Amino acid sequence: YQKKNHPCSVGVFNVSMRQRILRENILKNGLPLAIDKQQLRVVFQPIVQAKDQNIVSFEALLRWNFHGENVSPDEFITIAEQYGLIVPIGTWVLQQSCLAAAQWAEYLKNVKPSVSVNVSLLQLNSPNFIDTVTSSLNIANLSANKLTIEITESIFASDKAILFERIKKLQSLGIKVSIDDFGTEYSSLSVIQDLAADIIKIDRSFVGKLNSNGLPIIEAIKQMATKLNYTVVAEGVETIEQVKVLTELDVEMLQGYYFGKPLELVEIKDYLLKHSI
Numbered sequence: 001y002q003k004k005n006h007p008c009s010v011g012v013f014n015v016s017m018r019q020r021i022l023r024e025n026i027l028k029n030g031l032p033l034a035i036d037k038q039q040l041r042v043v044f045q046p047i048v049q050a051k052d053q054n055i056v057s058f059e060a061l062l063r064w065n066f067h068g069e070n071v072s073p074d075e076f077i078t079i080a081e082q083y084g085l086i087v088p089i090g091t092w093v094l095q096q097s098c099l100a101a102a103q104w105a106e107y108l109k110n111v112k113p114s115v116s117v118n119v120s121l122l123q124l125n126s127p128n129f130i131d132t133v134t135s136s137l138n139i140a141n142l143s144a145n146k147l148t149i150e151i152t153e154s155i156f157a158s159d160k161a162i163l164f165e166r167i168k169k170l171q172s173l174g175i176k177v178s179i180d181d182f183g184t185e186y187s188s189l190s191v192i193q194d195l196a197a198d199i200i201k202i203d204r205s206f207v208g209k210l211n212s213n214g215l216p217i218i219e220a221i222k223q224m225a226t227k228l229n230y231t232v233v234a235e236g237v238e239t240i241e242q243v244k245v246l247t248e249l250d251v252e253m254l255q256g257y258y259f260g261k262p263l264e265l266v267e268i269k270d271y272l273l274k275h276s277i
């Protein structure tokens with residue numbers, strides 16, 4: 001075969017490598033200024049209770065508009081982690097999220113959704129993490145039971161002792177802890193055994209395959225979760241069929257485009273007024 005057309009040929013590899021490094025450089029130079037330049041904002045995606053579809057929470061999702069491009073958080077969070085920016089950025093997200101939740105707690109008498117904030121391992125492990133969380137709550141005057149911290153299970157590759165201690169501390173303050181993207185890492189089972197978190201979020205890859213092998217897996221996760229006293233959230237719910245199946249499986253909470261894409265902060269009041277009974 002012709003070497004130059006082979007996908008593994010040295011030339012092709014070098015070009016894409018160079019492009020990747022160039023892009024990473026541009027992003028890592030832009031990111032430290034993003035907060036001050038008001039390029040970052042937090043959007044909020046509804047999480048509903050399956051049985052009555054009441055809104056129980058909003059997940060805070062960070063957005064970066066960098067000279068007109070919306071850079072995906074999967075890309076820039078990794079860069080923030082690599083270049084020591086995740087702690088200040090994560091602190092800012094926590095503060096904005098608590099302020100937002102305090103605001104929307106005022107809109108309706110009986111509906112006071114919590115806010116779920118994604119936290120990276122480096123942030124959770126940083127020495128001031130608990131102080132950052134409590135001061136974010138205090139400044140916003142938000143009660144601790146209105147905050148959930150989402151952690152991704154891939155973090156369990158790291159120091160478990162610190163992690164367990166931090167999670168216990170958060171829970172003792174009244175904050176809920178959620179294991180995000182559950183099922184996507186090999187350590188899933190040992191994680192929920194060892195770690196007394198409160199919520200499991202089933203990764204959307206399983207929800208997207210409910211017609212094939214996703215169903216028995218979700219069924220098994222749900223059974224296990226119930227026995228271990230976890231609440232289950234299904235991520236990536238996009239169709240009414242998925243809603244029906246997941247509700248029949250007694251999955252407690254649902255999140256996905258079917259119920260709403262992430263909303264701008266200013267859109268939340270209307271959304272709550274429209275979607276609450």
Ligand code: C2E
Binds near residue numbers: 045152235256257
């Ligand atoms: P995640 O925490 O698992 O968030 C859910 C992701 O799925 C979000 O992507 C959301 O927009 C997307 N999503 C929700 N419903 C649906 C659906 O029905 N279909 C499909 N196809 N996608 C859906 P997003 O906003 O791009 O965020 C990607 C990841 O970036 C998040 O995954 C989270 O791990 C990370 N991330 C986002 N914001 C933050 C943050 O403030 N801090 C940290 N550490 N990580 C963040």
Ligand code: MG
Binds near residue numbers: 059118180
């Ligand atoms: Mg999440």
Ligand code: MG
Binds near residue numbers: 181201203235
């Ligand atoms: Mg997730």
Ligand code: MG
Binds near residue numbers: 180181
């Ligand atoms: Mg994720």
